[in-house]
Amino acid sequence: MPGRAEGGNDTHRGQILHHPEAWHPAIFTGAALALADCDTDGEAQAFFDAAVSAGVPVNVIDKPAFCQFQFGSIVNRSPVIVAISTDGAAPILAQAIRRRIETLLPPALKQWAELAQSLRERVNDMLSPGAPRRAFWERFVDRTFQGNAAPEEGAAQALLGEAERLGGAPAIGRVTLVGAGPGDAELLTLKAVRALQSADVILFDDLVSDEVLELARREAKRLLVGKRGGRTSCKQQDINDMMVSLAKAGKRVVRLKSGDPMIFGRAGEEIARLEAEGIAVDVVPGITAASAMAACLGLSLTHRDHAQSVRFVTGHSRHGDLPDNTDWKSLADPSVTTVFYMGGRMAARIRAALVEHGMGDDTPVVVMAAVTRANETRWQGRLADLPMAMQTIGVDEPVLIGIGNAFGARRSTVDADCQDVVESLLPAVSGRRQ
Known part of the structure; x- marks a missing residue:
């Protein structure tokens, strides 16, 4: 059945009645709404014209041109109600937007809104329009969204006391x-x-x-x-x-x-x-950028087979040089996963300091710039090639340098004969070549 008109008859209020027949103009008599699911525009046009002639508001599902009204998605935390409509263009999109909004609103929003409703007149009497009143309601909102908990017993009196204090002091x-x-x-x-x-x-x-x-x-x-x-x-x-x-x-x-x-x-x-x-x-x-880096690479910074600790180290001091109090001996242990922040300009000196304190030049290294952004670039290779890699990556974007055995974990599962090919392709994934 391509369509059905419903409503009007008090005898059947609250019930759903199924009539096993095709729609016809007579069904619109006494109807409040007309809804149809039509396969073709021709069927939709016929149903639409018949409903309009009968003076019944009409909606043809997924065909906005034949709709006089829309069904929007709502988030109902009464007295707070949020309505979403795409004007019939994309009902599924409206549902997705509703879900996004649901995640942003605390479960106890209904109770907080009811409390605000009960306090509004008294707060308006206590605080003049402008900064004091705005300050009160901003603090109210802070409490609403803090911890997702419902108002505690006595919250109303506490809030009124706060309003009284705000009325006598600058915010x-x-x-x-x-x-x-x-x-x-x-x-x-x-x-x-x-x-x-x-x-x-x-x-x-x-x-x-x-x-x-x-x-x-x-x-x-x-x-x-x-x-x-x-x-x-x-x-x-x-x-x-x-x-x-x-x-x-x-x-x-x-x-x-x-x-x-x-x-x-x-x-x-x-x-x-x-x-x-x-x-x-x-x-x-x-x-933090190092966590995002690990997620982008799909590897664990503390893989139990490769790393027993992880360290985040600044790659430069306030004087624009390497920090003079860095414990290079402990960082030279390849079982320590080290991520250098802001170390792009110091890459050659970082490599030299690590090698000087015992780290092997074949230690796995990953360099990433603009992590998670559209212009993200990456390089993967050995410590020996780190200075050359920075010439390719550049220092125009924020750079992370990851060093340690953990960064070779994913490569270790690749056949040795193919490893060089895989490494050469990695930069191309992000649009840059070594």
Whole structure:
């Protein structure tokens, strides 16, 4: 049966009735809606015209040209309801979008929304429009999305007490250090996305991808405070001063850092300064580049047959040279998986230092630039060839150098006669040749 009109008859309300017959114009009498699943446009046109003539709203499934209304997907956390529609063009896409939204919303959103509903009038009476009222509701939202827990008993009174305090004192903002990951926006945590969506100001590093920034709140002011080797950079002291100034002005500040903020990101200096100024600060971790590197290569940095430990080492000091306190003797052990961050310009000296302390020139090495990004490149070979590899990879993009037996784990399963061929093809996968 290509179509059926339903509704109108109170006798059958709440029931589904099947009529084993083809549709005909008489079925539209007393109907509220007309739905059809038609194979051809001709059938759809006939059904559509008959329904319209009878004054019944009509929808022909997967044929938007013959639809007077659409069925959207919804996320129902009443009193919060999110509706998604593709105007009939792609119902499956709408369902996929609904699933994405479902993952972003805490299970207890319904209870928090009901609490907000019950508090709204009293909060509006206590706080004047503008910064105080906005500060209260931003803190309310923070609690809503923190930990995914329902409001505790007594939450209403605690929140009203907070509103009373905000009414008598200037609002102080807060700073959140957020890890942007290596570049791929889909590697962001849900908590990172929520922080970006609630920010007033975002101070972002030069290495943060445009795709990540696209997830930020549209009204947020974005300020580039890039710090990148070999280029003019914003001084750390200036960044610290900027965060303090903005937070004291009542702004919600996100300090967006590439990778993980707590790994080679100077987060310690920033946290110390903010805490000294009495400014609340929290941290949202991100996927560090070495983890993304391992995922891209499909290998374990701590493969039990090849590595007993893993180390992340900075490839340069604040003076632009190799760090003078690096324990090269321990790093020269090939059973230690070592990943050098920001070591592209120091690659030749890294190789020399490791060989000087006993590492063999045949130790497996992987070099990757722009990990997880569209322009990602990689090279795989021996320690002896590391300096030459850097001439091919270049230093225009952030570079990781992985050294140790773990990086030869996947190659060890390849027949020795084919190994050279496989190695020569690896760079071509990313569009670059050795």
